[in-house]
Amino acid sequence: MNQDINRQSPDDQPARWPLFWALVILALAVPALWWYLDPTPRADASSKPVTVVVRHGEGWNDLTDRLHRLGIIRRPLIFKALVVLSGERGHLLPGRYLIKRGTSARDLIATFTDASNQSKITIPEGFRLGQIEDRMLQLGLTTPQQWQEAINNPPKSPLLASKPKGVSIEGYIFPDTYIFTEENAAQQLVREGIANMQKHLSKDIIQGFKRQGLTINEGLTLASIVEREAQIPSERPIIASVYLNRLRKGMPLQADPTVQYAVGKRGEWWKSPLTRQDLKSDSPYNTYVHKGLPPGPICSPGLPSIKAVAYPAHTDYLYFVAKGDGSHAFAKTLQEHEQNIQRYLRR
Template sequence: MGRKRRKSKKGKHRVISIISIIVILLGLAVMGGGAWWYWATQPYSKQDASEIMAVTPGMTANQIGTELERRKLIRSAFAFRIIATQLEADSKLYAGDYLLSANMSPEEMLTELLSGPKAEAIRVTIPEGYTTNQIIDLLVQKGIGTKEEYQKVITTDDFNYNFLQGISKDGHRLDGFLFPDTYFLNKKATPRSAIDSMLRRFEKELTPEVKTQLQTMNMSTRDWVNLAALVEKEALRDEDRAMIASVLKNRLNINMPLQVDATIQYILGTPKAKLYNKDLKIESPYNTYLHTGLPPSPIASPGHASLDAVLHPENTDYLYYLAKPDGYHVFAKTFDEHLQNQEKYQ
């Protein structure tokens, strides 16, 4: 009987231990869940990064949350949906344009969404290949700020993006990073918020896969954009982008001048229909006929296709390319072949 009692006490202690472990695990889960909930319901950023959110007829809070997370305006679409469900948001949403900012919490965003549309949006489309000056001119034409204000923003304002770290605060600091896309900006948008919208859009191009590929290629983000800008300005057809990227990459590998006409046009400011030998001798760090390597900064804002072409160039031995009358390019391995192409197509 004594042995049985001792076994019973051991069994009781074992049950108590298991219960204690379960209680501890549940406590940790609650604590962990509480920490996650606190994180998920905080504003995505302290910066006033405002964007127009267009709510279309029939759009649900679930769809809005997914879009807000994609735009990096909220941290968690799941947390947004939970709050939306508590507020019965789906039955109270009205179609229209809403001004939302990354410094708003999900609850504040929902309060704004449930109050009805008040934002007045300006549609701004930035074409691929635009320079920073062209982008600023377009924004000024749309009534968003002045050139002087943009110059101040570019040269003095702080932007919390890793891809800008280590870049000097000069007039070329944001070159190439103002991503070409269509933006819906509030009529009261500031130059800083307009610029920040474009920088946040560029940040979305830096996916984990892209970062891994850049590491594999031993290429910095700015060099990636710099090279893609040359591809953007040289290629007229999407099919040629990866081939042109290959030629430029091959030249860089052997320290051969890139000799990109687009850099000369960039120096001139006003593009010429035809370049002459005197143009190719203009002294400038951006003259890729006189200097090897990449230009000091990107000469334009490249689109996704050109950025992707630099990440995945064709594997070729080509060192020359020439634009044909139809807009496509012909490629050559030697200068003699290039001269033959010139005689044939020009």
């Protein structure tokens, strides 16, 4: 009798159907609602990345409007709300970013708040313009045309006053890390690199150049040679003194890095070893053929090499030869130098 009472009547079973259909509708509605609310449209695999520049002083409102115009987001208000909810509203970083279409809102916010995503370049000490261009091209920061336009039309600067006409800005871009916040990265690098070099050339350093009888261009030129020669920091002022002593005596510098610069080409910017034919190359930068300093720097010297020229060691050395371990053997006379050659190069 009790079992009959507890048994469900067939008339009660249809009551489950409204709940079933509600769950079905909900399952379909959630993705549809998310698709509608998702602020970032999808993109096919062939879509090319877009360069987005965030300038100093800009906020999320400016950036959101730009992303909307570029078609990277489709619902600006929702994107702005997600920024607020993410807690990253005050963490927008200026920079130049490469954004793939179809990137989710969460990943977009993460991109614009992570310094590792900023377009940047680090120029090591001793890099020549060709190497800087190679790195800029590899990072997708410039084109060959933009690069040539930038280096051939540098901004006006007191730093360039002593640079001979026709000589490039080689050596005038200070080795450092540069973060790009402009569309034309090559132009920004040239402008900021020269300004950075000018900032590091203090009055004391410029006076130091003058005490050695050097203009700013000549000081940077000799510093660039020291940069390529020295491997041990403590030897920089000594190497600078050798070259200064040779200049005062009217002796050719006979610096291998200047020949490497003269014969260098893409894929082999610093040829080593040099051949006898290389040492005879008729280039104004070849200090085996031409006495005095080259027309301009051969690379971007770092501050230690610049200071080494401004404040050289006081020596009577006229020669040096590499020992093979990064250090050099210095000599005052040709006889001592030849003995060092026998000891370190012909053993």
